[in-house]
Amino acid sequence: MHRVGYLLSDGFQVMAIATQSVFEYANLVVGEPFYHVENFSPAGGEVRSSLGMSVSTRPLKSRRPIDTWIVAGVNDPLASPPPADVLAFLRRAGPRARRIGGICTGGFVVAEAGLLSQRRATTHWAYSREMQKRFPDVRVEDDRIFIVDGPVWTSAGMTAGLDLALAMVEKDLGAEVARSVAHKLVMHQRRSGGQSQHSEMLNLAPKSDRIQSALSYARENLSRPLTVDELADKVSLSPRQFSRVFTLETGQSPARAIESLRLEAARLMIEQSRHPLDVIAKETGFRDRRHLREAFMRGFGLPPQAVRREARNAA
Structure with missing residues (x-):
């Protein structure tokens, strides 16, 4: 015992x-x-x-x-x-x-x-x-x-x-x-120790159900281009009205928020899987591994390979 x-x-x-x-x-x-x-x-x-x-x-x-x-x-x-x-x-x-x-x-x-x-x-x-x-x-x-x-x-x-x-x-x-x-215990997912404490969905904190629905749709379809027109259509708003309401509620433009969601998803895949960077880039909506690297350098100040190396060393 x-x-x-x-x-x-x-x-x-x-x-x-x-x-x-x-x-x-x-x-x-x-x-x-x-x-x-x-x-x-x-x-x-x-x-x-x-x-x-x-x-x-x-x-x-x-x-x-x-x-x-x-x-x-x-x-x-x-x-x-x-x-x-x-x-x-x-x-x-x-x-x-x-x-x-x-x-x-x-x-x-x-x-x-x-x-x-x-x-x-x-x-x-x-x-x-x-x-x-x-x-x-x-x-x-x-x-x-x-x-x-x-x-x-x-x-x-x-x-x-x-x-x-x-x-x-x-x-x-x-x-x-x-x-x-x-x-x-109906735990939504088993989180690994290396996973971030912070969630972009929480950081964005939209106030209305429409913007929440748009973000949920985006997170579930990151491999798609996810244009403003597409997101606006999903919540029955005009693109102009959607952009205005989105920025008002989250403090970020739709494009910046979507990139944050892509980065969060890519980081989790890099830390918790063995998938090649080309595959991760495609699954999370980046054009290629070079585009992924550029986004990581902007968002984290580190290239994807360094993030994966740190995760493996921690493990």
Whole structure:
């Protein structure tokens, strides 16, 4: 049996314990209690979440051996330093555990305990710069869903904790079990650690259903030319009216927004597949690999080959 201990402190994010469902459903998929999950806090007893909900915990001093420790994050890791007894415990228990994970801003606690020194890590994008400033010996990568560096795992904010927990299940029980768990949890997709925290669809944030529909159509048809006339026709607007409304709602021209969607899709294919660049360029709507390279240099400051190399090195 693999024991998973969640280390909670007052004000912890509720989303952190939502990740326990991943381990629960892994047990259902394999048909036996492979994982045993418990909540801990320094003194034990009731611990209140940021939402005000209380969770019962066991005291750290009464613990049994734990294989995986997961440190829950809080809404504002800068409001107060982690409790001294929590840091002392992590310094003792962290090196003895099979692995230790920091969900969202829980990575700050792991870093404060010295367990991220000279390692790669990520956290919620809103606090990544502060993490790098506070812990200069940590290589903070602010555009990753989760990062595994040896026995230390860290995730980006909120729902990225689900991806981290699912990756742990895949490590322990294999890809097929992880896929089945994701399916049962109705997760839209299993995101890899190298995937960006940011989504162009979220960044554009259209206000009307028409522009949202146009963007959804574009993302599903990136291999097409996707002219303004075509997009406008799909949402029953004139090209001139469509361009005006689109720019008003998103702050970008249709052409620039479509290129951003193409870049996002191409980057994911480059990081997560072995497809040749010619194929990726065609699938995402670029004229050829040269056009793809030009767009990457504008958007990321790196050629596609460098992005693929970084992804493979990270893996």
